[in-house]
Amino acid sequence: MSNTDKNHQSNLDAALLALTLDRIAEHPLHLQLSESLRALVLTGHYGGQRLPASRVFAGELGVSRMTVISAYDQLIAEGYLIARRGDGTYIAKHLPHLVAPVSRPAPSTQMTRPFLPFHPGIPDQTAFPHRPWARHLERAWRAPEARLLAQADPFGWLVLRAAIAAHLAAWRGLDCVPEQVVITAGAWDGFDILSGAGLLRGQRLAMEDPGWPTLYRLIEHAGLRPVPLRIDTNGFVSTRIPERVANAVVTPSRHYPTGIAMPLARRLELLHWAKTQDGLIIEDDYDSEFRYQGQPLPSLAGLDGLRRVVYMGSFSKLLSPSLRIGYLVLPEAHLNPVRAYLSAIGARASLLPQPALASFMESGEFATHLRRMRRIYARRQAWLLQELTPVSDLLDLRPDATGMHLCLSLHPKLRAATTDQELAAQGATHGLSLRALSTQAKLPDPPQGLLLGYAGFTEEQLAQAASALVRLLRYSARHPGE
Structure with a gap:
């Protein structure tokens, strides 16, 4: 053995003598020992050195021999140690991971920092009804009914769709049936469904300016070309829509971001345009339930009778953005192509919260x-x-x-x-x-x-x-x- 090897062996023996085990700790002794030995191995200074015999090492540590054998066996299985028959146990050489752990900065908290004052569109998360929600969620999945475990409907949980239809009838004056409601994973999913199912004729989509910036990305991601049109003091102006544009997306009940409500005359003009163009209007109704004077204005889709308007809603602002549940209400003429598209690609909206949300709405707690x-x-x-x-x-x-x-x-x-x-x-x-x-x-x-x-x-x-x-x-x- 060279002098260098002797020095390394001496250093290892000293380090082993310095090991201590805590007999009242939560972790058993053999796990404590294997962790301590692993830490020594990872320093990279003791490759090829021999460890004490299990009986001797157990006596030095004041533990049973099985404690040492269990620790050795674990590290042999992991490749940190090598057992040589009749010769003892050695620390392995030349393993690529036998290096000191790289010091890395703590994970960034940037994505978890609180919203700063005046950030728009954020509901009060402290007011989220956590206890009722937890009760409905636990009740739905503690003993789930057979339908929840069967093949999922691509349109979403029917009971939730029925609850949404009832809510829209009461709050938005929109008369629809559950079969017209499609549960989505949010606005991005909604636009993808409309585009993928071929409902948006042509490649251009008229939209309000100013408007929701994310909407531009959503439209472009769906393979469409956004056509921004400047609003006036009464909101969107359908007479400004260029020729060969057959689709439009609007926020008539409360324009984003100005808050303008589109008057009835403008709404009728827009519906007339859609009829003459054989086009489709997407009504983004993002937070109109929060009306502080009188009842919420009737929806454009309700005024249209769901013939040329697709109604788009979300629970992100009504409950929580983390819920990631939205919905579409489709004209009957468009149900089959959407069902065919979703049957082929599968629904993206998680089924997990849907039965809980359905019972939460049915109980009256959502309206409260x-x-x-x-x-x-x-x-x-x-x-x-x-x-x-x-x-x-x-x-x-x-x-x-x-x-x-x-x-x-x-x-x-x-x-x-x-x-x-x-x-x-x-x-x-x-x-x-x-x-x-x-x-x-x-x-x-x-x-x-x-x-x-x-x-x-x-x-x-x-x-x-x-x-x-x-x-x-x-x-x-x-x-x-x-």
Whole structure:
């Protein structure tokens, strides 16, 4: 044995003598020993060195021989040790993983950080009905009925589809049957289904400008070409739709992001356009249940009688974005191609929450939750407007009868000093999530304004954020270009 080998063996013997085992720890002694030996092996300094005989090592550690044998056997099985018949147990050489563990930074928490004040479209997650939801979920899967374990309907759980149809009849004035409802995994899935089933004739789809930026990506992903059209003070203008465009997607009950409600005359014009073009309208009804003055406006699909309008809804804002459950309501003429498409590719929406959501809606707890949140959100909107009163000369502080965010236009005094995108960038440095209205548009000369979400934040959070925003706006108005 060379002097180097002798030194390594001596160092190993010293390290083995320093090992200690905790007899009152949760892990059994043989696991503690195997972990300690594995750590020694991973230092990479003892390859080829001989370990003490199991009887000797057990005496030194004050444990039973079986404890040492179990630890040795585990590490032999893992390839860290080699047993030589009649010669003892040795630490393996030349294993590629016998190196010191690489030090890596802790996992990033970026994706789990809380939403900053004024982030739009976020429901109050602390108000989610966790206990009732857990009860419905446990009841559905503790002893699932046979239909849940059978081949799934590509349109989704029928009981949930029936509950959605009942909800739409009561809240949105939409008369449909469960067979017309398709459960989706959200807006992306909904557009993919409509495109894949061949419902969208042609390659172009008219849409509102400004509008939901993600919608552009959804439309393009579906293989379509978005055609943005600038809205006016009454929302979408169907007479601006170019020729050879036979489809449109709109938010008539509450335009995103401005909050404009399309008047009846505009709705009738849009339906007439769809009839003359033999086209299809997709109605994205994303948060109209949260109406604070009177009943929610009737849906465009209800006005149409579900002939040329596909109604698109979601539970992301009504309950939680993590639920990932949405739905389509289809005209009867389009049911067969959609069923054929989904039968071929399979449904993407998870079946797991569907029976729980169905019973949650049937029990009346869903409607109770919506009424409760409608009161809370109305109070928060009024609170935010009151806190922003000091900058009424800089922002158009108009209340909104519906929704979860305010879209406040910049007054000329503020527009002369800065832009909404500059304000959004400055707000980020003050812990505010300000959405610039101009970033929601694709066409030139976009409107200037700020989107301020209030639904997901307490009155205290809104007051603090509003105070910071007031200071920011005042400073920006007094120091143009800074």
